[in-house]
Amino acid sequence: MGCNASSAGGGDEVQVKKARNPDSKSQERKQAANENKEYNAKMEFLARVPLMKRLPKSEHPLVAGACVVQEFGKGSNVITQGERGNEFFVIRSGEASVNVKDDSGESKKVATLKTGDYFGENALLRDEERSATITAETQLSTFKITRDKFQELKLHENLQFANRRAVGGGAQNASRAKPPSPKTPQEVQLISQAIRNNETFRTITTLDDARITSMVELMWKEEVAVGEKIIEEGDLNADFFYVVQDGCFEIFVSDENEGREAFGAYSESKVVSTVSAGGSFGELALLYFVPRAATVKAKANSTVWVIDRHNFKSILMKVSDNKLKDYVRYLDGVAILQSLLSEEKQQLAKALVEMHFQKGEAVIQQGEPGSTFYILYDGAVNIVKDGAIVTSLSASVARGTAQYFGEGALLDSETRGATAEITSEIAKTLVLDRDAFNMLLGPLKDIIERNRQGGATRPSMVGKGQAQGIAPAAAEKPREKILRRDLARIGLLGCGGFGA
Numbered sequence: 001m002g003c004n005a006s007s008a009g010g011g012d013e014v015q016v017k018k019a020r021n022p023d024s025k026s027q028e029r030k031q032a033a034n035e036n037k038e039y040n041a042k043m044e045f046l047a048r049v050p051l052m053k054r055l056p057k058s059e060h061p062l063v064a065g066a067c068v069v070q071e072f073g074k075g076s077n078v079i080t081q082g083e084r085g086n087e088f089f090v091i092r093s094g095e096a097s098v099n100v101k102d103d104s105g106e107s108k109k110v111a112t113l114k115t116g117d118y119f120g121e122n123a124l125l126r127d128e129e130r131s132a133t134i135t136a137e138t139q140l141s142t143f144k145i146t147r148d149k150f151q152e153l154k155l156h157e158n159l160q161f162a163n164r165r166a167v168g169g170g171a172q173n174a175s176r177a178k179p180p181s182p183k184t185p186q187e188v189q190l191i192s193q194a195i196r197n198n199e200t201f202r203t204i205t206t207l208d209d210a211r212i213t214s215m216v217e218l219m220w221k222e223e224v225a226v227g228e229k230i231i232e233e234g235d236l237n238a239d240f241f242y243v244v245q246d247g248c249f250e251i252f253v254s255d256e257n258e259g260r261e262a263f264g265a266y267s268e269s270k271v272v273s274t275v276s277a278g279g280s281f282g283e284l285a286l287l288y289f290v291p292r293a294a295t296v297k298a299k300a301n302s303t304v305w306v307i308d309r310h311n312f313k314s315i316l317m318k319v320s321d322n323k324l325k326d327y328v329r330y331l332d333g334v335a336i337l338q339s340l341l342s343e344e345k346q347q348l349a350k351a352l353v354e355m356h357f358q359k360g361e362a363v364i365q366q367g368e369p370g371s372t373f374y375i376l377y378d379g380a381v382n383i384v385k386d387g388a389i390v391t392s393l394s395a396s397v398a399r400g401t402a403q404y405f406g407e408g409a410l411l412d413s414e415t416r417g418a419t420a421e422i423t424s425e426i427a428k429t430l431v432l433d434r435d436a437f438n439m440l441l442g443p444l445k446d447i448i449e450r451n452r453q454g455g456a457t458r459p460s461m462v463g464k465g466q467a468q469g470i471a472p473a474a475a476e477k478p479r480e481k482i483l484r485r486d487l488a489r490i491g492l493l494g495c496g497g498f499g500a
Contacts, residue, residue, distance in 0.1 A: 250299050
C-alpha cells in the first residue's frame with residue numbers, strides 16, 4: 001500500500017522528516033523495541049506449546065504475528081456454548097474450566113484447561129456452534145487468532161488438532177494424582193527409557209533429562225489384574241500416562257459408526273497392537289484435553305507406573321526449580337538489585353527471557369536509548385567505547401560464573417554509554433526490560449527509596465506492578481508512511497515464506 005507511490009510533493013516529505021524532533025525518533029525506537037520484545041515472547045511461548053510442535057518452524061513467525069493477547073478476569077466467560085465462534089485461543093497463563101450443558105439444561109464441569117492448552121478450534125474447523133462454555137477460573141491470559149487469520153495461515157491443514165467428539169457427552173469427575181512411589185535404580189532406568197522411546201513425545205514436545213527426571217520422581221505404581229480395562233475408548237476422563245513395568249496390555253480400537261461419533265457410538269472393537277514391559281501409552285492425554293482413542297486391557301497381571309496430566313503439564317511448561325535458583329543467584333550479583341526482597345527476585349527470575357547471540361553481533365549499541373538489562377551466563381563480550389575496547393566479560397555454565405551489563409536501563413531510559421559486542425562463537429544471555437520489571441514490581445527507583453525508608457521490613461511489591469496502567473504501544477500514534485524510494489536494499493533475507 002503506497003510502496004511504489006511517488007508524487008511532486010516528495011520533497012516536502014523529506015523536509016518534514018529532517019525537521020522531526022529527536023524525541024520522536026526515540027519514541028519510535030522504544031515502540032519498535034517493545035513490539036520486538038512482545039513478538040519474541042510470543043515466539044518463545046509458542047515453541048513450548050505441544051500443539052505447535054508439528055508446525056514447521058519457518059511458519060512460527062507467521063503464527064506469532066497473528067496472535068493477539070487477550071486478558072480475562074476471574075469468572076469471565078471466554079466462549080459460551082451454543083454461540084457461533086470466530087476465534088481460536090491458546091492459554092498463555094492461568095486456568096479455565098470447561099462446562100457443558102446436558103439435555104436438561106444443567107451445566108457440568110468436565111475439565112480444567114491450563115497453560116499451553118487450546119480451545120475454540122471446532123468453530124473454525126467445521127463452522128460449528130461452541131460445544132462448551134469456557135470460564136476463567138483465575139486471571140486468564142490468552143493468545144487469540146481470528147477466523148480470517150486461522151484460515152489465511154491454513155492452520156486447519158497444518159496443525160493436528162485432537163478429536164474432541166465426546167466433549168458434549170458429559171464427563172466423570174477429574175481423577176486425582178496419587179503420592180509418588182519409591183523406585184529402585186532399575187525401575188528409574190526403565191521408566192526414563194520408556195519416556196525417551198515414546199514416539200509422540202519425541203515428535204511434538206521437548207523432554208530433556210531434567211524434565212524426565214521430574215516426571216519419574218512424581219510417578220506412582222499400580223497393579224492391574226488380567227482382564228481389567230485401564231483405559232476405555234471415548235472416555236473423557238483422560239488424565240493419565242502409563243509406563244509398563246511388567247505384564248502385557250492389548251490395544252483395542254473400534255470402527256466409528258459414521259454420523260454417530262458425537263454420541264460415543266462404536267462398532268465392535270479389534271486388537272490393533274500390544275504393549276509389554278518397557279512400553280507406554282496414554283500420552284495424548286498429557287498433551288491435550290481429548291477423549292481416549294482406544295481401549296487398553298490387561299492381557300496378564302501387570303504393573304504400571306502412572307503420572308497425571310496436571311503434573312506433566314507443570315513440568316513441561318515451567319522453568320525448572322534448579323534453573324530458577326541459578327537465575328536468582330545471577331540476580332543476587334547485580335548491585336542495583338540489592339534492594340529487592342527474596343520473593344521479588346524469585347518473581348523476576350520467572351520473567352527472565354533467554355536470548356542467544358552469534359559472534360560479531362552488537363547486543364547493545366553506544367548512543368542508542370536503552371531499556372533492557374542483560375545477564376551473560378555463557379560466552380564472552382567486549383565492551384567498546386568510542387571504538388576502543390574498555391573491558392572484556394566472560395561467563396561459563398561449567399564454572400557457574402555470570403556477568404551483567406545494561407542494568408542502568410532498569411532505572412532510567414538511559415542512552416547506552418558503550419557497545420557490547422559478542423566475541424565467542426555463541427553467547428547465551430537472560431534478558432529483562434524496564435517495562436516488564438515495572439509490570440511485575442513497579443519502578444525500581446520507588447523500591448530503592450522504600451528500602452531506604454523501611455529496610456528489610458518493607459512489604460513485598462510482588463503483584464503491585466503497573467500492568468493495568470500501560471496502554472498498548474500501537475495506540476500511541478499512527479505510523480508514518482514509508483515510501484519504497486526511501487529504502488535501501490541491503491540483502492536477501494529469504495524466499496518462499498510469503499508465497500514468493
